[in-house]
Amino acid sequence: MRGFTPRIIAIASLLAAVPLSSAYAVHRHRVEPGGMSVEARAVLDQLQGVKQGIVEAMDAKAITPEQEHDLMMRADSIHRSATGGGAYQSLLGQIERLDQQLQTDSGGGTYIGDGADGGYYPNG
Numbered sequence: 001m002r003g004f005t006p007r008i009i010a011i012a013s014l015l016a017a018v019p020l021s022s023a024y025a026v027h028r029h030r031v032e033p034g035g036m037s038v039e040a041r042a043v044l045d046q047l048q049g050v051k052q053g054i055v056e057a058m059d060a061k062a063i064t065p066e067q068e069h070d071l072m073m074r075a076d077s078i079h080r081s082a083t084g085g086g087a088y089q090s091l092l093g094q095i096e097r098l099d100q101q102l103q104t105d106s107g108g109g110t111y112i113g114d115g116a117d118g119g120y121y122p123n124g
Contacts, residue, residue: 039088046092050099051075062106074098
């Protein structure tokens with residue numbers, strides 16, 4: 001019976017570790033039914049909102065056609081990176097900067113100063 005104890009402990013340890021490693025693998029590679037990772041879908045959803053903002057700013061004539069073209073080119077570049085499996089935190093940062101640029105170009109950016117010197121100044 002002593003000969004079986006180390007073997008039983010080894011097998012039990014192995015069997016206990018298998019479900020944990022499977023759960024970790026599933027967590028690290030979450031994929032939606034369409035075959036796209038959850039992280040990529042979140043990036044693309046955020047990007048879609050910014051693209052909609054660009055279109056609305058152009059329709060409202062808040063930005064020039066050149067600014068619209070530049071912003072859309074940057075958005076398309078981010079889109080290609082997201083579908084290629086880029087670093088999602090970095091992509092979200094790029095989307096944030098693109099959104100801030102849209103706000104600045106359209107006159108709706110964050111302003112600093114209290115107006116005491118005659119005006120407010122865009123931050124960025």
